[in-house]
Amino acid sequence: MHSKRADNHTWRTIKSGLASTVAFISALLVIAPLGLVFFHLLVNGASSVNWDFFTKLPTPVGTPGGGMVNAIVGSLELLAFASIIGIPIGVLGGVYLGEYGSARVNSVLRFIADVLNGVPSITWGVVVYGLVVLRFKGFSAYAGGLALGLIMIPLITRTTEEVVLLVPNGYREAALALGVSRWKTIVHIVIKTASRGIITGILLALARVGGETAPLLFTAFGNRFWNHSLSQPIAALPLQIFTYAISPYDDWHRQAWAGALVLVTGIFCVNVLVRILTRGRTASIV
Amino acid sequence: MATPDPTVVERVERAAEPAPTPEPAPASTFQVKNLSVWYGDKRAIDDVTLDVASDAVTAIIGPSGCGKSTFLRCLNRMHELVPKTRVEGTVFLQGEDLYSSDVDPAIVRRRVGMVFQKSNPFPTMSIGENVVIGLRLNGVRSQKFLNERLEKSLRMAALWDEVKDDLHKAGTSLSGGQQQRLCIARALAVEPEVLLMDEPCSALDPIATAKIEELIYELKAHYTIVTVTHNMQQAGRISDYTAFFYLGRLIEFGPTTKIFTNPNERQTEDYITGRFG
Numbered sequence: 001m002h003s004k005r006a007d008n009h010t011w012r013t014i015k016s017g018l019a020s021t022v023a024f025i026s027a028l029l030v031i032a033p034l035g036l037v038f039f040h041l042l043v044n045g046a047s048s049v050n051w052d053f054f055t056k057l058p059t060p061v062g063t064p065g066g067g068m069v070n071a072i073v074g075s076l077e078l079l080a081f082a083s084i085i086g087i088p089i090g091v092l093g094g095v096y097l098g099e100y101g102s103a104r105v106n107s108v109l110r111f112i113a114d115v116l117n118g119v120p121s122i123t124w125g126v127v128v129y130g131l132v133v134l135r136f137k138g139f140s141a142y143a144g145g146l147a148l149g150l151i152m153i154p155l156i157t158r159t160t161e162e163v164v165l166l167v168p169n170g171y172r173e174a175a176l177a178l179g180v181s182r183w184k185t186i187v188h189i190v191i192k193t194a195s196r197g198i199i200t201g202i203l204l205a206l207a208r209v210g211g212e213t214a215p216l217l218f219t220a221f222g223n224r225f226w227n228h229s230l231s232q233p234i235a236a237l238p239l240q241i242f243t244y245a246i247s248p249y250d251d252w253h254r255q256a257w258a259g260a261l262v263l264v265t266g267i268f269c270v271n272v273l274v275r276i277l278t279r280g281r282t283a284s285i286v
Numbered sequence: 287m288a289t290p291d292p293t294v295v296e297r298v299e300r301a302a303e304p305a306p307t308p309e310p311a312p313a314s315t316f317q318v319k320n321l322s323v324w325y326g327d328k329r330a331i332d333d334v335t336l337d338v339a340s341d342a343v344t345a346i347i348g349p350s351g352c353g354k355s356t357f358l359r360c361l362n363r364m365h366e367l368v369p370k371t372r373v374e375g376t377v378f379l380q381g382e383d384l385y386s387s388d389v390d391p392a393i394v395r396r397r398v399g400m401v402f403q404k405s406n407p408f409p410t411m412s413i414g415e416n417v418v419i420g421l422r423l424n425g426v427r428s429q430k431f432l433n434e435r436l437e438k439s440l441r442m443a444a445l446w447d448e449v450k451d452d453l454h455k456a457g458t459s460l461s462g463g464q465q466q467r468l469c470i471a472r473a474l475a476v477e478p479e480v481l482l483m484d485e486p487c488s489a490l491d492p493i494a495t496a497k498i499e500e501l502i503y504e505l506k507a508h509y510t511i512v513t514v515t516h517n518m519q520q521a522g523r524i525s526d527y528t529a530f531f532y533l534g535r536l537i538e539f540g541p542t543t544k545i546f547t548n549p550n551e552r553q554t555e556d557y558i559t560g561r562f563g
Contacts, residue, residue, distance in 0.1 A: 179396025
């Protein structure tokens with residue numbers, strides 16, 4: 001009896017060891033691509049990331065040096081324009097789903113938002129191309145910002161709804177019982193309590209669209225020079241990387257690597273910021 | 287949002303003047319007549335008629351699911367937050383029909399404050415902000431007035447001495463009993479006429495409970511208090527009148543001493559002596 005139990009114990013130890021080894025290898029496989037991407041970007045791009053990269057315009061083929069300042073600024077402009085469209089509509093939509101609306105309407109809206117989140121991003125580019133670019137006869141920063149903003153809306157709507165629903169009902173009741181109106185309760189109590197979660201959702205949406213290339217192909221189009229009017233084509237970091245990467249020139253390839261490194265680092269920083277924001281979750285609930 | 291609510295301003299002005307000679311208080315604050323409440327098809331309250339005495343503590347007792355909380359929430363229309371609720375009958379507050387179509391539920395709730403079972407200070411606000419948030423969101427801007435009301439409310443809630451140096455600290459940093467008194471202070475700050483309490487001590491330890499009970503005893507000099515409690519000893523200690531609910535019906539209502547020593551109804555006696563519930 002005793003020896004049999006000992007055998008069992010040995011067998012269980014082996015099984016446990018096997019399971020943890022498999023899990024460990026899987027975990028490594030998950031992390032490995034991120035490490036590889038960073039490694040390659042650093043090896044190929046780091047040498048081209050210098051002061052010029054952040055301050056100079058692209059140079060013509062064959063001329064050494066130059067940078068991507070127009071693309072960096074262009075990306076920021078596009079993100080700002082996308083935020084103007086995406087953040088208010090997304091946040092208010094999420095608040096509506098979390099606070100108002102009947103169960104049936106909400107489940108339909110939620111389903112639509114989920115479908116929209118799954119739509120390939122190039123589709124948004126085509127939609128905006130049809131709606132804006134053709135109508136106004138030209139690629140523009142407006143069109144690019146609109147495409148990115150439309151992608152942000154369902155993302156922010158869903159994250160906002162989730163954090164609004166996490167706010168315990170006791171806080172709503174406490175405010176309403178003080179004779180505070182419904183919308184003031186929502187603005188000053190519910191949204192304030194959920195603000196950290198809402199901001200996190202916004203940042204994640206920005207990080208997501210900041211790296212989008214496809215929706216900009218037919219909208220912002222790209223520009224090798226400064227953009228002087230929002231109704232003109234505008235450069236964006238992912239677009240510039242795309243253009244340079246498919247070119248046949250070595251120095252453009254190096255610039256593309258550098259651009260990718262800057263872009264990934266930027267998105268990485270936003271994600272780190274999100275982690276920091278969500279770390280102190282114990283104090284307020286979301 | 288910037289325009290102050292007229293009723294608050296009116297009360298602010300009233301508070302600033304010296305109090306006029308009090309009129310003889312009416313005998314009852316609430317007059318509830320034939321009140322029935324449905325949640326969907328389920329009848330939660332069945333034809334309840336009772337008068338709530340002014341400046342006294344009325345306790346509502348009964349087993350779980352008997353409609354105690356629903357009844358309490360009908361007194362400030364908080365039950366309307368539950369979808370598919372239907373109410374029949376009337377509730378008069380100082381002679382005014384609370385369910386009349388031209389009555390704004392927000393105004394009702396300003397006159398009838400509420401303290402909940404689970405203390406719920408707002409987690410994003412300091413102790414001081416928690417107390418005055420009701421006034422602020424109802425349009426009061428004067429910092430001087432807010433500060434005065436802050437101290438007065440905390441004193442009435444017997445919390446001032448414990449927190450006066452920590453007003454900027456988070457409301458959630460207080461102990462459970464202190465948080466519940468903070469919630470009472472928050473409810474008092476808007477100067478309601480009535481205070482409803484939904485099992486205010488059920489999540490507290492005996493010492494914190496004793497403090498709240500003492501506070502209720504002091505507050506009844508100025509406020510009509512209606513409290514729901516699971517704890518019959520507590521009802522016996524703090525209340526002047528007791529209403530016993532069972533299965534949505536009011537079985538018996540009367541002075542607490544009478545209900546606890548010589549109830550008319552067999553069911554009341556069975557519940558109080560612990561034979562069921």
